[in-house]
Amino acid sequence: MEDIVPALKVEDLRKTYSNGLLALDGVSLEIQAGRFFGLLGPNGAGKTTLINSVVSLARPDSGRVEVFGRDAHREFREARRMIGVSPQELNLDKFLTVEEVLLYHAGYYGVEKRKAKERAEELLERFGLVGKRKDRVNTLSGGMKRRIMFARALMHDPEVLFLDEPTAGVDIELRYSLWEYIRELNRGGLTILLTTHYLEEAEELCEEIALIDDGRIAAQDTSAGLKARYDARSVEEVYLKVMGHVADQ
Numbered sequence: 001m002e003d004i005v006p007a008l009k010v011e012d013l014r015k016t017y018s019n020g021l022l023a024l025d026g027v028s029l030e031i032q033a034g035r036f037f038g039l040l041g042p043n044g045a046g047k048t049t050l051i052n053s054v055v056s057l058a059r060p061d062s063g064r065v066e067v068f069g070r071d072a073h074r075e076f077r078e079a080r081r082m083i084g085v086s087p088q089e090l091n092l093d094k095f096l097t098v099e100e101v102l103l104y105h106a107g108y109y110g111v112e113k114r115k116a117k118e119r120a121e122e123l124l125e126r127f128g129l130v131g132k133r134k135d136r137v138n139t140l141s142g143g144m145k146r147r148i149m150f151a152r153a154l155m156h157d158p159e160v161l162f163l164d165e166p167t168a169g170v171d172i173e174l175r176y177s178l179w180e181y182i183r184e185l186n187r188g189g190l191t192i193l194l195t196t197h198y199l200e201e202a203e204e205l206c207e208e209i210a211l212i213d214d215g216r217i218a219a220q221d222t223s224a225g226l227k228a229r230y231d232a233r234s235v236e237e238v239y240l241k242v243m244g245h246v247a248d249q
């Protein structure tokens with residue numbers, strides 16, 4: 001089993017922002033294909049910086065990233081194509097219609113037109129967006145925008161999905177339906193990296209968890225392994241023991 005290529009391999013990643021802030025202080029982690037992996041940590045821990053470094057939105061000082069064995073820097077296009085990202089910040093072009101958001105994204109990733117149409121239909125249907133397809137993004141609610149971001153991340157049929165705080169600011173009902181959908185995607189073989197500071201979300205969804213604090217991985221194991229190691233009944237208890245302070249929910 002040793003030589004199976006991991007979906008994501010991060011080695012000793014360091015990132016200093018131009019103001020001198022060290023956001024990642026030698027982060028290493030490996031995510032096996034098909035896993036549902038949670039990256040947990042307080043605000044400011046470095047979760048978004050890690051995701052951004054993997055997809056080249058942030059330039060790390062040093063370290064290596066591989067996506068299914070492809071170097072994320074030297075083989076940027078191949079590596080990037082395998083990743084879908086739903087970022088924390090809503091970053092939709094508000095003048096586009098829902099359908100245009102999806103089709104433009106597919107165009108950017110070189111998905112053939114007919115295939116893109118099919119895929120857009122599937123995803124519009126899946127996310128309950130069919131009736132909104134011609135609506136401009138800026139006329140829609142926050143929850144709708146969140147769904148569009150999910151659909152957009154999936155348009156080029158990625159192998160790994162990064163979900164950065166996907167349910168922040170989302171109402172309970174949508175949160176549960178998003179959970180259900182993410183779980184289904186994972187059961188279908190998609191590798192998922194979820195960042196969250198909602199511990200019950202991690203408890204519910206993640207089979208493996210890395211805790212990050214102050215730009216360093218503080219612990220990493222399967223959810224069950226962490227609970228056993230820290231003699232804890234829940235992910236929340238693990239989190240509190242590892243971080244040594246009250247979680248900022």
Ligand code: ADP
Pocket residue numbers: 017018019021023041042043044045046047048049050
């Ligand atoms: P998280 O996603 O865990 O909340 P981030 O990766 O967003 O954490 O931030 C990690 C640290 O880097 C924080 O201290 C944050 O203030 C800082 N940071 C993030 N982006 C920038 C930036 N563009 N310039 C300077 N500092 C930044």
